[in-house]
Every structure is written in C-alpha cells, then in structure tokens.
Amino acid sequence: MAEMFTVKVEEATPAGGGRLAAGPVYRSVYAKDGLMELPQDIQSPWDFFSGAVKKYPKNMMLGQRQVTDGKAGEYVWQTYEEVYQKVMRIGSAIRSFSVNPGAHCGIYGSNCPEWVMAMQACNSQGICYVPLYDTLGANAVEFIMDHAEISIAFVQESKIKSILAVVPKCTAHLRAIVSFGDFTSEMKKEAEKFGVSCFSWEDFSSMITEEDSYFSYLPLAHIFDQVIENYCISKGASIGFWQGDIRYLMEDVQVMKPTIFCGVPRVYDRIYTGINLKIESGGMLAKHLFQYAYNYKLANMRKGLKQHEASPFFDKIVFSKIKEGLGGRIRLMIAGAAPLAGQIEEFLRVTSCSVFVQGYGLTESCAGCFTSIANVVSMIGTVGPPVTTIEARLESVPEMGYDALSETPRGEICLRGHTLFSGYYKRPSLTEEVFSDGWFHTGDIGEWQPNGAMKIIDRKKNxxxxxxxxxxxxxxxxxxxxxxxxxxxxxxxxxxxxxxxxxxxxxxxxxxxxxxxxxxxxxxxxxxxxxxxxxxxxxxxxxxxxxxxxxxxxxxxxxxxxxxxxxxxxxxxxxxxxxxxxxxxxxxxxxxxxxxxxxxxxxxxxx
Known part of the structure; x- marks a missing residue:
C-alpha cells in the first residue's frame, strides 16, 4: 500500500444543479486535524526563559558530561544564548508541522539538555508539553499519547522502540517523532508506514537558519522569490544578489556559494543540459562510471535512504563535481513557477548532493500551496501534498475530458484555506469568476497520485x-x-x-x-x-x-x-x-x- 501524504476531509460532490462534479477535499497529512492557524501573540512560561536570556546571555545554562570511548569526561556547558538559538530553531520546526498554540507535544526520556530544550521550544510557541516518565510501560505510553492527542513526540534514543510499538494505535494525531539522537533506516521505515515522519535532533532543528545564504536572482516582483526572501530574513540568513546578467548566473553562484537555491524549470533545464553535455564529452570510462554511480544511488534512494545516505562514496568521487558547480555549499534546492520534468527532478535529486523539492503556488495563494516532501522518491514528478494552511479538491472539466470522480482523479485544482487572497483589487467581476462556493479556481489541471501528492498535468486555458x-x-x-x-x-x-x-x-x-x-x-x-x-x-x-x-x-x-x-x-x-x-x-x-x-x-x- 502506497504511503499517503494527504487525508480526505470531505466527500466528493456529484454534478447537479448546474454545478460540475468535484472530487473529495484533501489536506496535507501534517494538517489532518486542521489547517495551520496564523501566528498569534502568546503568553506562557516562555516569558521566564526569554527574560533570563536577555539578562544573563553568557551564563552557563545546560551542562552534560562528554562521554568518549565509554568514559565520561568533564562537563560541557551551553550558555543561555546558545540554548536560546537552538530552542528557536526547534520551535520553528514544530510550527512548520502545523502544531499550533494549545496543541500537545510529548517528551519521553530521562533528564538531558534536549529534554529542557524541547520543553522551552514548546513554551516558545504556546504549545503544551506532555511529560512521559522514562519508566512507563507500553500501555501507559499508548494511553497518554492517544488521550493527550500528541502531535510530535520528542524521544530519547533508547526509547524509540517503545514509541514505535504504539505508533499504529496513535496515528489519529501523531505526525512526527524527533529523536534526541538519531534514527536507523529500519526504524524510520516502520514509522513512515503509518504516515509518521521521523527526524534526528539535528535534522529537525536544521531547517533554514542564520547560517544559511540564499542566492537571489528570480524577480522580486514575483511572489515566489518574495516569500523565500522574507522567510530567509525571518531566520537571519544571508541574501546575495546576482549581477543581473543571465550570462554570468552560474559564475555568480560559484562565487557566492549559497546554501539555498530556488529555480524555475527553465533554469533547471539549462543546468541539466549543461551537466549532460559535460558527461558526454568526458570519455567512455567517465560516462560508464557516472551511470553506474547514478543507478546505484537511485536504487538506494528508492529503498528509502536519504540522498546523503544513499551513496556517500559516489557523492565524494563523482557527484561532488556537480555540487562544486553550484558553489559547493548547496543543501536545499527548490523548483517552482511551472512543472519540472520528472527526469530532471530525479537527476538533480540524485546528483546535486542536496535536498531537492518541487512546489506549486500562485500569487493568489501567497506562493506555495503544494510542496513535495524531501527524500521521498515517490514525490518525483509531483508537487507533493497541500501545505498545512490549504485544503484542495479537483473539479471536473468535461470539455477537456478530465473527470474528478474517475479512478484516477483529474480536474481543475481548487483551493480554500487561511492563506488565500481576498480578491482582485477593483476587479469584483474577476473575483467572482474565480471563486465559487468559497473555492478558488486556479485554472491549472491536476491529477491526484496514489500517495496523496498532486501532479500538474495541464493548464485549462493553454x-x-x-x-x-x-x-x-x-x-x-x-x-x-x-x-x-x-x-x-x-x-x-x-x-x-x-x-x-x-x-x-x-x-x-x-x-x-x-x-x-x-x-x-x-x-x-x-x-x-x-x-x-x-x-x-x-x-x-x-x-x-x-x-x-x-x-x-x-x-x-x-x-x-x-x-x-x-x-x-x-x-x-x-x-x-x-x-x-x-x-x-x-x-x-x-x-x-x-x-x-x-x-x-x-x-x-x-x-
């Protein structure tokens, strides 16, 4: 059974009364209990910690003995300021899963710095943290997880197996498990079978950070780049601008060495073509080595390994040259503005030595309303499930042969949610044209995939x-x-x-x-x-x-x-x-x- 990344929240609507047939309404699996609410001012125990950070930023806050070769050494301390920075990253990651103020996160394990940081991260977002004693048995853990409606569970590495044992009965609310340490690939597969995402502590806290740098060349007049740059600014990241001449685009990238790169299909087409021309001119041995490395890494990615786990050896001796061509520091690549060909997305996921995702959005939806999920190979060729602020459905387009109620649902993508525009300025007739029964009609034709991802297949007017x-x-x-x-x-x-x-x-x-x-x-x-x-x-x-x-x-x-x-x-x-x-x-x-x-x-x- 295919892993599902969307949940159905309303049934299909048959044609009738002058209305076209419409398929079921779907949300992202990470928003199955409700769309993400817009941020609100909060008051909580966070005030204690945030006040102390302002007063005593250099004071030692959390200490733990460093264990080397089984032997505990001296205490290693983190200051209030250092803890604060980590807490803010964890808090941001929590909210990215649409876990809103008033929701519940669980913390399961013995005393350690990560326990306190998870607690403070919840406080920073107005989220209730639910402690689970590390001595609890399986029945008690299951009851608390289900009764308290835990959305994200922060878990000591030694307790991962205990949590996995109860995941099948806690999927109504549980969205993610964050280990204080790491996950084995087998453990991740076990959880992801039930639609629960798994993260190591480092992965969960390393979304976009103040250490990131973004390469700005897409027009700022376009909503795609505006949203990305505003998000980078909110994280204290750096933004470097191109010279404004397409001939020197890649030279600018190599000099700036960004960690985040956004592109439209036209740009990725050129990168793909340029790389392939170099491969073709590299001689027979080099071509065979590249193809072997490509097939080997892709096979491992299809088995569920992340791109950086799939073949570190070939990343170093083969694909690192491609990463160097993008400056050498790229860790996140995003495609948007138009559908990207599946073979190009696959190629860049395998060869760029970075996370590659594709999204879909419009100015009317404040940019992204669908985003593919990183390191999930079945997302290739799709724009992923809806984001956590949006609900989506398809509406039949009979004149084009698209049926939203067919076995493979196809039709016009319609949206509703918290991040849609209210209407076109001084264009009430145009606003009425695109809105019907509260649904915004995008004009784009989509096809639901078996895993709940959306594939853009056509444009209604083109x-x-x-x-x-x-x-x-x-x-x-x-x-x-x-x-x-x-x-x-x-x-x-x-x-x-x-x-x-x-x-x-x-x-x-x-x-x-x-x-x-x-x-x-x-x-x-x-x-x-x-x-x-x-x-x-x-x-x-x-x-x-x-x-x-x-x-x-x-x-x-x-x-x-x-x-x-x-x-x-x-x-x-x-x-x-x-x-x-x-x-x-x-x-x-x-x-x-x-x-x-x-x-x-x-x-x-x-x-």
Missing amino acids: IFKLSQGEYVAVEVVESAYMQSPLVASVWVYGNSFESFLVAVVVPERQALEEWAATNNKAGDFAELCNDPKARGYIQDELNKTGKKLGLRGFEMLKAVHLEPVPFSIEKDLITPTFKLKRPQLLKYYKDRVDQMYNDAKDGRTAL
Whole structure:
C-alpha cells in the first residue's frame, strides 16, 4: 500500500444543479486535524526563559558530561544564548508541522539538555508539553499519547522502540517523532508506514537558519522569490544578489556559494543540459562510471535512504563535481513557477548532493500551496501534498475530458484555506469568476497520485483543438521538446483551422555550431538558423525526442522556424519567470507562422 501524504476531509460532490462534479477535499497529512492557524501573540512560561536570556546571555545554562570511548569526561556547558538559538530553531520546526498554540507535544526520556530544550521550544510557541516518565510501560505510553492527542513526540534514543510499538494505535494525531539522537533506516521505515515522519535532533532543528545564504536572482516582483526572501530574513540568513546578467548566473553562484537555491524549470533545464553535455564529452570510462554511480544511488534512494545516505562514496568521487558547480555549499534546492520534468527532478535529486523539492503556488495563494516532501522518491514528478494552511479538491472539466470522480482523479485544482487572497483589487467581476462556493479556481489541471501528492498535468486555458478534432495540451508538448539538448526555447503553435503543429525554436548555439562543423556548413549563428538543412535537422531531432517521450502523431511538428535571438522580457515575449506569452508570440511571429503552414502544405520544410 502506497504511503499517503494527504487525508480526505470531505466527500466528493456529484454534478447537479448546474454545478460540475468535484472530487473529495484533501489536506496535507501534517494538517489532518486542521489547517495551520496564523501566528498569534502568546503568553506562557516562555516569558521566564526569554527574560533570563536577555539578562544573563553568557551564563552557563545546560551542562552534560562528554562521554568518549565509554568514559565520561568533564562537563560541557551551553550558555543561555546558545540554548536560546537552538530552542528557536526547534520551535520553528514544530510550527512548520502545523502544531499550533494549545496543541500537545510529548517528551519521553530521562533528564538531558534536549529534554529542557524541547520543553522551552514548546513554551516558545504556546504549545503544551506532555511529560512521559522514562519508566512507563507500553500501555501507559499508548494511553497518554492517544488521550493527550500528541502531535510530535520528542524521544530519547533508547526509547524509540517503545514509541514505535504504539505508533499504529496513535496515528489519529501523531505526525512526527524527533529523536534526541538519531534514527536507523529500519526504524524510520516502520514509522513512515503509518504516515509518521521521523527526524534526528539535528535534522529537525536544521531547517533554514542564520547560517544559511540564499542566492537571489528570480524577480522580486514575483511572489515566489518574495516569500523565500522574507522567510530567509525571518531566520537571519544571508541574501546575495546576482549581477543581473543571465550570462554570468552560474559564475555568480560559484562565487557566492549559497546554501539555498530556488529555480524555475527553465533554469533547471539549462543546468541539466549543461551537466549532460559535460558527461558526454568526458570519455567512455567517465560516462560508464557516472551511470553506474547514478543507478546505484537511485536504487538506494528508492529503498528509502536519504540522498546523503544513499551513496556517500559516489557523492565524494563523482557527484561532488556537480555540487562544486553550484558553489559547493548547496543543501536545499527548490523548483517552482511551472512543472519540472520528472527526469530532471530525479537527476538533480540524485546528483546535486542536496535536498531537492518541487512546489506549486500562485500569487493568489501567497506562493506555495503544494510542496513535495524531501527524500521521498515517490514525490518525483509531483508537487507533493497541500501545505498545512490549504485544503484542495479537483473539479471536473468535461470539455477537456478530465473527470474528478474517475479512478484516477483529474480536474481543475481548487483551493480554500487561511492563506488565500481576498480578491482582485477593483476587479469584483474577476473575483467572482474565480471563486465559487468559497473555492478558488486556479485554472491549472491536476491529477491526484496514489500517495496523496498532486501532479500538474495541464493548464485549462493553454489547450486548443486541431481541425480534425484532436485536443492539444501545448505546455505538455513543449515540455517534451524542451528535453532535447538542441533546444534553448520552443514555442509550439496550432489552431482549429489547421490539422498540424508548427514551432518557433531557439537552438542551443553550441549544438548547432557543432552540427555545422560536422556537416561542412559555414556562416555565423544567424545564418545557420536560416539554413534549410539546419531547420530540417532540428525538426527531425525534436520529433525523435517527442516520439521517445510518448507524444502522439498529431503532436509532432510539421515545420519549424529557427530563431537566433532568445525570447526576451524586453520584447514582451516571456514573463519574468520565463513563461511564454502566447498572444504576444503569435503577434510577433505571425508572418513566420503563416509561412511555416504554407511551406508545410507545399512540402518545402525539411530539406
């Protein structure tokens, strides 16, 4: 049975009364007892500790003897300020699981610094901590965990087995177990079978911290980067800015050496293509070594090992070169703004030596409303379950053949929750258009996966019908063609008056120049783009890629125009996050489009 990352909170609604059928309402498994409430001012015993930190920051607070080779040495002390910093990180991690003020966390173990820090972390968030004596038996532990509705259990390493024994009967409320020490992979698998996440003390406390640094290059006018940067600021992290020139993007990354990198598919496509070109040029032995290392690490990740546990040896001798290309310190990579191809996500999860997650959101949802879960391989190709402030359901789109009540539910993604906008400024009619019965209609088409993750498969408005009646989901088609190493950008066009597709393609300069050298073609890049044989070569290679990735016959290209100048924001052809602006592209290339259709009909395209 697949591990589930969502829970159903409302049943499906059949069509009727002029309403479309809608699938069940789902939440993230980490929000199964309710969506995360917005932060509120709290008063609790926290005042005692926080006041002492201000008065006595350098005083020794918690001490423990250091044990080496079974022998206890001198006491090692932590100051009030040092403890405070750790407590704040733990408190932040608790809240990230949607454990709100008034909720309950358990602390199970003997006296130690971690016990006190877990207690103070609960106090810092207005959360009630429930002590469990370390001498309690299994029945007593089960009763307290269930009766007190424990959301997160902080547990001494020697007590992990005792907690795991009662997890099957405590899943109604239990979301995570945090060990004072570490977890074995077997113990983690045992808990995760029941939807309970497991963390070592270090992992749980090492979300984004003041030691992190973020590389800022995505447009700040876009909600994605605004939210990420505000979160980094809230954690005291560093933010470094790029020069503003895409040509020097990777150079900026290597100089700054960030720990957090956010990107859109267009950027990750380029990174993926660049790495693969280097692998291909590295010789047969290097290619075989890379592929062996890749397969070995991926197999271990599929067994449940975290990316850093799956193959430390190959990380060091093979994949470290890729990490160095990203500055050498990357530990978290996030993809957003548009769906990322599954093979690219898998590749970066395996090779980047960092945690890689993909999310989905809109300006209307304050950025992220779905986020995939780190180190869960079944999340690849999806945007994960809903975040803890959002509920989601699918609504059928009959004209596109999407049924929210089918065995594989597909339909328009609809949202409601605490972090949605209230409406469009001075646009009441538009607000009414996107809201229905309290549900915000995103315009994006999703598909629920067996594990409760969402997969973005289409865009409601980016679909057209060809003259023979076939529907084309153009973003899916473009995503397939973008997998070709010959392509930097591609815009695919069709309409209901024509029976086939054409495309404007910006080729990769190096790839086209290498083809020209092999085929004794002279001229600069613009002249090569105008060469009929070059057009034929690119068209044939794109169709081979499309066929390999499962595109159907009517989705193949019958003509292409090679554009030497990249699509740009200045020409109003793309958005700041590199999404295509289709009406503007059609207006700009109208003459070329008409010529491609005429040439294709006359058989004058691939020479």
